[in-house]
Amino acid sequence: MKADAKAMPPSHRAAGIEKSPTGINGFDEVTYGGLPKGRPTLLCGSAGCGKTLFGMTFLYKGAVEFDEPGVFITFEEQPEDLIQNVGSLNYDLQKLIAQKKLAVDHVHVDPTQIAESGDYDLEGLFIRLGHAIDSVGAKRVVIDTIEALFSGLENHALLRSELRRLFEWLKEKDVTAIITAERGDGTLTRYGLEEYVADCVILLDNRVQEQLSTRRMRVIKYRGSAHGSNEYPFIIDEQGITVMPLTSSGLAHQASAERVSSGIPDLDAMLEGKGYFKGSSVLVSGMAGSGKSTVAAHFVDSICASGERCIYFAMEESPPQIIRNMRSIGIDLEKWVGKGLLSFKARRPNLYGLETHLAAMHRDVAEFKPAGIVVDPISALMSAGVTGDVHSMLLRLVDFLKEHLVTALFTDLGGRPAETTGTAMQISSLMDTWLLLYNRESNGEHNRQLYLLKSRGMAHSNQIREFILSADGIKLREAYVGPAGVLTGSARLAQETQDKAAALVREQEIQRRSRDLERKRREITAQIEALRAQLASEVDEETLLNRESVVREEQLATDRVAMGKSRQTAATAAEPALKAVDGSKSRLEKRRSEKQ
Amino acid sequence: MMDSDGYNLRLYVAGQTPKSIAAIANLKKICEKHLPGRYEIEVVDLIKDPALARRHQIVAIPTLIRQLPEPLKRIIGDLSNVEKVLVGLDIQPS
Numbered sequence: 001m002k003a004d005a006k007a008m009p010p011s012h013r014a015a016g017i018e019k020s021p022t023g024i025n026g027f028d029e030v031t032y033g034g035l036p037k038g039r040p041t042l043l044c045g046s047a048g049c050g051k052t053l054f055g056m057t058f059l060y061k062g063a064v065e066f067d068e069p070g071v072f073i074t075f076e077e078q079p080e081d082l083i084q085n086v087g088s089l090n091y092d093l094q095k096l097i098a099q100k101k102l103a104v105d106h107v108h109v110d111p112t113q114i115a116e117s118g119d120y121d122l123e124g125l126f127i128r129l130g131h132a133i134d135s136v137g138a139k140r141v142v143i144d145t146i147e148a149l150f151s152g153l154e155n156h157a158l159l160r161s162e163l164r165r166l167f168e169w170l171k172e173k174d175v176t177a178i179i180t181a182e183r184g185d186g187t188l189t190r191y192g193l194e195e196y197v198a199d200c201v202i203l204l205d206n207r208v209q210e211q212l213s214t215r216r217m218r219v220i221k222y223r224g225s226a227h228g229s230n231e232y233p234f235i236i237d238e239q240g241i242t243v244m245p246l247t248s249s250g251l252a253h254q255a256s257a258e259r260v261s262s263g264i265p266d267l268d269a270m271l272e273g274k275g276y277f278k279g280s281s282v283l284v285s286g287m288a289g290s291g292k293s294t295v296a297a298h299f300v301d302s303i304c305a306s307g308e309r310c311i312y313f314a315m316e317e318s319p320p321q322i323i324r325n326m327r328s329i330g331i332d333l334e335k336w337v338g339k340g341l342l343s344f345k346a347r348r349p350n351l352y353g354l355e356t357h358l359a360a361m362h363r364d365v366a367e368f369k370p371a372g373i374v375v376d377p378i379s380a381l382m383s384a385g386v387t388g389d390v391h392s393m394l395l396r397l398v399d400f401l402k403e404h405l406v407t408a409l410f411t412d413l414g415g416r417p418a419e420t421t422g423t424a425m426q427i428s429s430l431m432d433t434w435l436l437l438y439n440r441e442s443n444g445e446h447n448r449q450l451y452l453l454k455s456r457g458m459a460h461s462n463q464i465r466e467f468i469l470s471a472d473g474i475k476l477r478e479a480y481v482g483p484a485g486v487l488t489g490s491a492r493l494a495q496e497t498q499d500k501a502a503a504l505v506r507e508q509e510i511q512r513r514s515r516d517l518e519r520k521r522r523e524i525t526a527q528i529e530a531l532r533a534q535l536a537s538e539v540d541e542e543t544l545l546n547r548e549s550v551v552r553e554e555q556l557a558t559d560r561v562a563m564g565k566s567r568q569t570a571a572t573a574a575e576p577a578l579k580a581v582d583g584s585k586s587r588l589e590k591r592r593s594e595k596q
Numbered sequence: 597m598m599d600s601d602g603y604n605l606r607l608y609v610a611g612q613t614p615k616s617i618a619a620i621a622n623l624k625k626i627c628e629k630h631l632p633g634r635y636e637i638e639v640v641d642l643i644k645d646p647a648l649a650r651r652h653q654i655v656a657i658p659t660l661i662r663q664l665p666e667p668l669k670r671i672i673g674d675l676s677n678v679e680k681v682l683v684g685l686d687i688q689p690s
Contacts, residue, residue, distance in 0.1 A: 107653070
């Protein structure tokens with residue numbers, strides 16, 4: 001938070017008046033350094049809004065942290081009560097008093113005991129105050145509540161002039177003073193003290209809206225200094241007062257390119273395989289029982305597993321219950337709590353107002369310095385605030401988280417389909433990544449589905465995936481996209497079975513047809529063989545024919561020679577030749593008859 | 597000199613201011629007139645002993661405290677209004 005003060009333009013720090021830090025968390029940032037040093041400050045507010053505690057914190061921190069002793073003049077509470085009251089904050093006033101770092105003086109003015117006769121002044125009070133200041137060397141003074149004098153003394157005109165003198169006197173004493181005053185009807189203070197204390201006026205307020213009270217603080221006036229002019233929520237709890245300087249840092253925060261795993265490998269795969277951007281805001285919307293907390297638990301588990309810290313703001317379940325439930329899906333959150341990496345902050349949404357919730361979250365984040373936070377569910381805060389406030393609150397929270405590079409996961413419970421929930425409509429534009437979880441009813445069963453509606457700055461899957469809660473956490477199944485749309489659950493199984501059967505039939509058909517083709521091919525091959533055999537025999541025939549014709553020609557030639565010889569020789573010599581001619585002739589004739 | 601219904605009065609002042617001086621004078625005059633011989637006045641200057649202011653719950657100056665008779669009574673102012681002083685101290689005018 002100190003960064004806020006440093007981030008201010010130098011003109012706000014260097015110029016102007018010297019300041020006295022209060023030590024109140026956040027207040028010194030709002031006022032850029034604290035209260036005007038050496039001057040009185042008017043602290044007004046109605047009963048029970050924390051004026052006394054504010055003053056006491058100023059003195060306690062002054063004595064302990066800034067080595068500036070203080071004086072507390074109380075008109076209403078007994079010192080013993082006062083010491084006891086702040087004892088619950090571990091402010092050990094007794095010790096400070098013993099160390100001469102604090103003086104407490106109870107000024108008791110009882111109108112029933114006092115009669116007035118003639119002129120008087122408040123020199124007695126001045127002497128007491130002066131003595132107290134001198135006794136501890138005080139640099140700080142708180143007067144709580146000086147207006148009690150108005151009910152104790154009759155002469156108001158005199159009182160007013162004496163108070164004016166008192167404030168001047170405090171300035172001369174060079175002490176930084178807080179004067180508390182009750183808020184009046186339509187005026188800052190009941191007796192118009194703001195007329196006298198003009199340097200710095202702070203208003204504390206405790207408004208109740210729809211039965212929820214929210215404490216707010218505003219610097220109405222700060223002469224000679226810049227200051228935040230908004231109303232800042234503050235909380236009073238066991239750590240004292242914490243003011244939240246909810247100055248929206250605007251849109252100047254750095255954007256990190258680093259990635260943070262969602263803790264669900266399948267979901268990371270949908271986000272470019274890397275997960276969310278570091279410092280981004282993730283909204284997980286879904287109906288009851290759609291698995292939002294489980295997605296959140298995975299995220300927590302992954303952050304803690306990487307050795308970073310994480311805060312889980314539980315709005316509806318108690319931490320032991322969350323731990324037990326997550327164990328059933330195989331996530332052991334208790335171990336991270338034990339290691340000090342995980343901090344559960346369980347607060348009912350209607351415990352206090354929206355601003356206070358926000359303020360508390362701010363403080364937790366600033367203290368614990370987590371790498372990631374989970375708010376489960378953010379929609380619960382709707383009941384803690386007027387609808388329009390949720391947006392501005394989240395805006396400030398998201399800005400703050402981005403500035404500190406804290407990755408935030410918000411779950412959003414929607415009774416109706418997630419797209420139309422009020423919260424979702426309001427805050428979705430602030431979110432970098434938006435996961436929708438459906439719980440769709442079909443065929444008599446509900447099936448969980450996950451859809452990544454948007455994820456700024458990265459390519460992401462557009463598929464609706466079925467997700468299954470198993471003993472090993474969330475598993476995303478590949479979407480079944482068939483002719484009948486995206487199917488899940490048993491419908492998906494049925495469709496898958498049908499598909500298998502159809503595939504089998506197709507397979508068999510193909511086999512049958514390939515067998516047919518094989519058969520035909522074989523037939524054709526056989527035919528080719530037969531024809532080839534026929535062709536070969538034809539060739540043989542032709543060769544034989546050719547050879548026979550050659551033989552016959554030779555025979556004829558021989559016959560002619562023999563003929564010629566026989567005409568010249570004996571008939572016996574011609575006989576073998578005739579036989580040979582007859583033989584070849586009969587064979588030739590036989591062939592011819594076959595062909596015919 | 598003190599008897600059972602004697603008055604023990606303590607007047608707190610802060611230095612020699614006109615109001616203080618007037619208060620002392622007024623007180624003496626009233627006592628002489630209404631409580632002759634039955635009173636004792638002690639003037640305490642808080643400038644000299646400021647711690648007493650806290651111990652005795654003094655806010656306004658001058659403050660007159662009737663220590664005796666009981667109960668304790670306080671009157672603030674320069675005591676110029678005699679009537680109020682007599683009522684405040686529960687003195688029957690003589």
